[in-house]
Amino acid sequence: MDPWxxxxxxxxxxxxxNSLRARMPRVEEFIGYAAPDILCMQETKxxxxxxxxxxxxxxxxxxxxxxxxxxxNGVAILSRVGLDQxxxxxxDDPEAESRFIAATCAGVRVASVYVPNGREVGTEHYRAKxxxxxxxxxxxxxxxxxxxxxxVCGDFNVAPEDRDVYDPSKFVGATHVSPPEREALQHxxxxxxxxxxxxxxxxxxxxxxxxxxxxxxxNHRGMRIDLALASTSLAARARMALIDRNARKGxxxxxxxxxxxxxxxxx
DNA sequence: ATGGTGGCCCGGCCA
Numbered sequence: 100m101d102p103w104x105x106x107x108x109x110x111x112x113x114x115x116x117n118s119l120r121a122r123m124p125r126v127e128e129f130i131g132y133a134a135p136d137i138l139c140m141q142e143t144k145x146x147x148x149x150x151x152x153x154x155x156x157x158x159x160x161x162x163x164x165x166x167x168x169x170x171x172n173g174v175a176i177l178s179r180v181g182l183d184q185x186x187x188x189x190x191d192d193p194e195a196e197s198r199f200i201a202a203t204c205a206g207v208r209v210a211s212v213y214v215p216n217g218r219e220v221g222t223e224h225y226r227a228k229x230x231x232x233x234x235x236x237x238x239x240x241x242x243x244x245x246x247x248x249x250x251v252c253g254d255f256n257v258a259p260e261d262r263d264v265y266d267p268s269k270f271v272g273a274t275h276v277s278p279p280e281r282e283a284l285q286h287x288x289x290x291x292x293x294x295x296x297x298x299x300x301x302x303x304x305x306x307x308x309x310x311x312x313x314x315x316x317x318n319h320r321g322m323r324i325d326l327a328l329a330s331t332s333l334a335a336r337a338r339m340a341l342i343d344r345n346a347r348k349g350x351x352x353x354x355x356x357x358x359x360x361x362x363x364x365x366x
Numbered sequence: 367a368t369g370g371t372g373g374c375c376c377g378g379c380c381a
Contacts, residue, residue: 117381118373142381144374170374171381216381256381310381312370354372354381 109362113139113252115355136180137204139211139252143173167197174213180205189238208243212253217274232283245291249330256324257284262303263323293334295327295360308355327360336363
């Protein structure tokens with residue numbers, strides 16, 4: 100028995116894979132050693148037709164995928180503990196650039212989200228990012244119950260606090276850390292969600308994303324922008340959370356590392 | 367230092 104994974108564990112992971120086509124060997128490798136029950140992925144960059152459903156089925160996973168045009172974005176949920184009631188996109192904006200998908204797995208309402216990159220503070224893209232975060236909160240209000248087991252996983256493109264960036268002085272006036280972005284994230288948390296990684300790991304400078312350029316990974320210049328936000332009932336059952344930094348190393352890595360959270364199954 | 371790398375897919379765009 101894996102001592103890190105006793106019976107009664109529900110393991111949920113989230114990973115911005117930055118192209119499923121380019122990353123499939125690393126994703127299969129990750130599933131092999133991490134064995135998540137549920138894996139949320141972002142930036143699949145494939146159409147629904149090109150989604151490698153058979154390969155995942157062979158590994159024991161059902162899937163829900165929102166791929167849109169395929170070239171950009173794309174979000175997915177893999178599950179080996181059931182997958183029902185799939186909703187793709189927001190009701191008032193079903194396309195929304197293929198950035199939201201939700202399904203119910205093992206009694207947990209699971210969402211995989213890819214928040215738009217704001218590029219620079221004050222730009223049209225920045226305003227679209229804030230608007231999207233507001234839409235996410237409205238969608239939760241309309242579609243889910245914070246008293247139930249809910250988890251919203253994905254690439255939020257927001258570092259919640261200064262301890263989530265390698266050097267706060269380098270981020271003054273920058274996107275990912277601006278007060279309006281952090282307030283928009285807080286408004287989502289206020290719906291009734293807890294940053295589960297932070298519930299388990301208080302240390303500073305634990306990152307999930309590092310720029311490919313300038314040796315940022317090896318120089319520890321990163322940010323924690325990939326989050327797992329769980330409702331209070333689910334967060335109370337969190338046993339362990341980690342960032343799989345090894346997945347950022349080696350051959351053809353994504354620029355993001357997976358986040359893994361283990362929960363005690365519902366009683 | 368406005369660079370650097372890597373994904374899309376072949377000329378820039380996006381991160």
